[in-house]
Every structure is written in C-alpha cells, then in structure tokens.
Amino acid sequence: MxxxxxxxxxxxxxxxxxxxxxxxxxxxxxxxxxxxxxxxxxxxxxxxxxxxxxxxxxxxxxxxxxxxxxxxxxxxxxxxxxxxxxxxxxxxxxxxxxxxxxxxxxxxxxxxxxxxxxxxxxxxxxxxxxxxxxxxxxxxxxxxxxxxxxxxxxxxxxxxxxxxxxxxxxxxxxxxxxxxxxxxxxxxxxxxxxxxxxxxxxxxxxxxxxxxxxxxxxxxxxxxxxxxxxxxxxxxxxxxxxxxxxxxxxxxxxxxYDKKDPYGNKDPVAAARALQALERALHTLDELPSDYRDFYGRRMIQRIQKRTYCDSVSATKTKEDSDSTLPSRPFTKPG
Ligand SMILES: O=C(O)CCC(=O)C(=O)O
Missing domain, CATH: 2.60.120.650 (Cupin)
Structure with missing residues (x-):
C-alpha cells in the first residue's frame, strides 16, 4: 500500500x-x-x-x-x-x-x-x-x-x-x-x-x-x-x-457560533450561510443543460480554489514547507 x-x-x-x-x-x-x-x-x-x-x-x-x-x-x-x-x-x-x-x-x-x-x-x-x-x-x-x-x-x-x-x-x-x-x-x-x-x-x-x-x-x-x-x-x-x-x-x-448547538459541532453561522448559498447556486445551475452545469460548476470550483488556495498550496508544497499550516492571522469579525 x-x-x-x-x-x-x-x-x-x-x-x-x-x-x-x-x-x-x-x-x-x-x-x-x-x-x-x-x-x-x-x-x-x-x-x-x-x-x-x-x-x-x-x-x-x-x-x-x-x-x-x-x-x-x-x-x-x-x-x-x-x-x-x-x-x-x-x-x-x-x-x-x-x-x-x-x-x-x-x-x-x-x-x-x-x-x-x-x-x-x-x-x-x-x-x-x-x-x-x-x-x-x-x-x-x-x-x-x-x-x-x-x-x-x-x-x-x-x-x-x-x-x-x-x-x-x-x-x-x-x-x-x-x-x-x-x-x-x-x-x-x-x-x-x-x-x-x-x-x-x-x-x-x-x-x-x-x-x-x-x-x-x-x-x-x-x-x-x-x-x-x-x-x-x-x-x-x-x-x-x-x-x-x-x-x-x-x-x-x-x-x-450557532446558539442551538449542544455538541459544539454545528458549523459557525457564517459558514452555514455560505454552505446554504452554495446549495442555492447549484440548484440555480439546474436551469441549464448538463454540459453547461458541468462547465459552470468547474468555474465555481476554480473560484473557490483561488479564494481558499488550499489545493494550490498543497500541490506545490515542498518538503520544507509541508509542515507549515495556513498563516495565523488575528481574527476580528467584520462589523
Ligand atoms: O476521546 C475520545 O474518545 C473522543 C474525543 C473527541 O472526539 C473530542 O474530544 O472531541
């Protein structure tokens, strides 16, 4: 293996x-x-x-x-x-x-x-x-x-x-x-x-x-x-x-955090909203034929990848920086 x-x-x-x-x-x-x-x-x-x-x-x-x-x-x-x-x-x-x-x-x-x-x-x-x-x-x-x-x-x-x-x-x-x-x-x-x-x-x-x-x-x-x-x-x-x-x-x-979360495992409020918006976006693509759905789905993936840069970072990781995690920025919630 x-x-x-x-x-x-x-x-x-x-x-x-x-x-x-x-x-x-x-x-x-x-x-x-x-x-x-x-x-x-x-x-x-x-x-x-x-x-x-x-x-x-x-x-x-x-x-x-x-x-x-x-x-x-x-x-x-x-x-x-x-x-x-x-x-x-x-x-x-x-x-x-x-x-x-x-x-x-x-x-x-x-x-x-x-x-x-x-x-x-x-x-x-x-x-x-x-x-x-x-x-x-x-x-x-x-x-x-x-x-x-x-x-x-x-x-x-x-x-x-x-x-x-x-x-x-x-x-x-x-x-x-x-x-x-x-x-x-x-x-x-x-x-x-x-x-x-x-x-x-x-x-x-x-x-x-x-x-x-x-x-x-x-x-x-x-x-x-x-x-x-x-x-x-x-x-x-x-x-x-x-x-x-x-x-x-x-x-x-x-x-x-979600106020109704006794287990501590519900996604943060903003993340849950973003995931719901994604579901709506995917539903909207259903108005198009499958080749268009596929094409615009891929464009959405690309947009998300650019934004989160997670896959591009791991794909180009050298051994030296493979131990690094995302830079830790101080977090302040936008008002
Ligand atoms: O220790 C365990 O059995 C599980 C621990 C766990 O899942 C947690 O602390 O979130």
Whole structure:
C-alpha cells in the first residue's frame, strides 16, 4: 500500500496559561501537553470510586459489537452510570444488549440534550470536583466539559468540532490520529464526519485520495492533555478501558457560533450561510443543460480554489514547507 505521511504530534512540558496562549494556541496545530495539573482525578478515579461517586443516574451510551464504531449505526442504549462503567471496563459481559463481547462508549450530554451542552459540574458534581479544568481560556469562553469513557479497543470515527478543545486523558491509554483541516478534501466527508472508518487499512477503491491526507498521531497516557484546535479532524482508539474529559471553549467571538448547538459541532453561522448559498447556486445551475452545469460548476470550483488556495498550496508544497499550516492571522469579525 502507498505510504501515508505520518507525523508525531509535538509534545510540550511545563505549559502554563502564558505558554499556551503565546506559543501553542496561535499555531493552530495539535499539541500534546504533559504534566499539566488535572487534579486528584488521576489518583482517585479507580473503577470502584467512579461507580460509587458517579452513582446510578441513567446515561445514554453507544453499544457496538465491533470495536470500530460506525456513525450510521450509533446504537444508543441506556444504562445506570455505575453499571455502564463496570461493563465498559470488562471484556466479556454476563448482561449485554447485542453480544457478550460488545463495546461501550459514553459521550456525556447536558440535562436537556437538545438544548444544553454537557457540563461535568452539573451532571457529575461529585466527580467534577476531582478534575481541574486548565485555565487556558477566559471563564466566559467555556462551552462544555464532556466525559469520554470507552471500552478497550473502541475506535471513534474521524470527525471535526468547531471549537477549540482540550482532551484530558485521566485513566487508560488512547491513540489519537489527527488530520489538518487543509486535508478536508482527502477525507471523504459526510457532514462533520469522514466516511473512511478503517483509517489504518482504507478501501482505496472507494477512497483513492485518502492516503494523501497527512496523518498526525500520538498516544495519550494518563495525565496527558491534547490540544485539538477547532476544525482539526480526530479519530480515537482506546488502547485500554479509559476515562477522559474534553473541554470545548469558544475560540471565536461568541456570536460566530450557532446558539442551538449542544455538541459544539454545528458549523459557525457564517459558514452555514455560505454552505446554504452554495446549495442555492447549484440548484440555480439546474436551469441549464448538463454540459453547461458541468462547465459552470468547474468555474465555481476554480473560484473557490483561488479564494481558499488550499489545493494550490498543497500541490506545490515542498518538503520544507509541508509542515507549515495556513498563516495565523488575528481574527476580528467584520462589523
Ligand atoms: O476521546 C475520545 O474518545 C473522543 C474525543 C473527541 O472526539 C473530542 O474530544 O472531541
């Protein structure tokens, strides 16, 4: 199989707020931060403790007979938190939904799942007190804090979110693969997700350009914090039963974001408007015969390419500048 370019995610130690804001966040690249104080959760969150302090409130989880989760068949089921944690930590189950070796995944939700973002302080106050959210952003930028608890082996599909993100690994090891937003055209997107589920052995007949995407990779150990800038695609595999928490915050001015977005993955308002306008434009082309549609479609592509310059940059990339990302300009929203 053709080789895919692979790059380890850069590791930083001794990162405090100043270092993060000055040297890491503006680069708009993923960064693995080691040694940031995440609080007593690192020692305390044993299986027994999680079951006791998390209690028996119902949680909605994904269940899957195969480790590679498929976003078309999310298979939501409900279990009490303490029962879910027990099952996620074991390989074979005496009680199960689909099969005795099924896998589980929790992405915690807000109280009113359609309106409220997840917040550990509200949904799991007795556990939240053990987890220290790193103060790398202003309190009013905080959007959500989300439990990520997975069975050993479970792999979450490649997707992007629209907010900046710190993914804290509290227990267990986790492999994370990331792709730059500049590789969006090589990832075969369906909305915010990539259709390529098997990223290590992709079906190249269906996804011939997938290997053109440059892969960034790291393994999170307990205590690690991964900075995932908004729009960076990520795919996670739990190498062990593991508990993580991710924190999203608004990196852009608050009014750029969709107000009805409990998950932090709805496109920013202006982007959603632009995508709708594109749909209207394509619909307008339907007034013409197919050769004209094709011709003007290509002209539109060219216009977009010139404007975003993403493909022309990657096509002429030298090895030296292949590590560069788009220049980071300070963003001020036009009035
Ligand atoms: O850690 C995981 O399981 C997934 C993390 C994730 O998707 C996120 O932080 O946005």
């Amino acid at each position: 053709e080789d895919q370019e692979r790059t380890p995610v850069s590791i930083f130690t001794q990162v405090d707020r100043d270092v993060f804001l000055r040297d890491i966040c503006p680069e708009r690249r993923p960064a693995l931060l080691r040694g940031v104080d995440l609080g007593p959760c690192l020692e305390k969150w044993t299986l027994e403790y999680l079951r006791l302090r998390g209690g028996d409130q119902d949680v909605k989880i994904h269940v899957s007979t195969v480790p590679q989760m498929d976003f078309l068949h999310k298979n939501f089921v409900t279990l009490p938190f303490n029962e879910f944690v027990k099952r996620a930590s074991e390989k074979k189950h005496s009680d199960f939904f689909l099969s005795e070796d099924e896998h589980y995944y929790l992405r915690s939700l807000g109280e009113d799942v359609r309106k409220e973002p997840a917040d550990l302080n509200k949904q799991f106050p007795h556990l939240a007190e053990d987890f220290h959210v790193p103060h790398f952003f202003e309190p009013d930028q905080f959007f959500s804090s989300v439990f990520r608890i997975s069975s050993c082996g479970l792999q979450l599909w490649t997707h992007y979110d629209v907010m900046d993100n710190l993914l804290a690994q509290v227990t267990g090891r986790k492999r994370v693969v990331l792709y730059s937003p500049q590789d969006a055209l090589h990832l075969y997107l369906s909305g915010d997700k990539s259709e390529v589920l098997d990223i290590d052995s992709p079906d190249l007949k269906r996804f011939p350009d997938f290997l053109k995407a440059k892969l960034y990779e790291c393994v999170l150990e307990p205590g690690d914090l991964l900075f995932i800038p908004a729009l960076w695609f990520h795919n996670t595999t739990a190498l062990q039963f593991g508990v993580g928490v991710n924190v999203f915050w608004r990196h852009l001015p608050a009014d750029c």
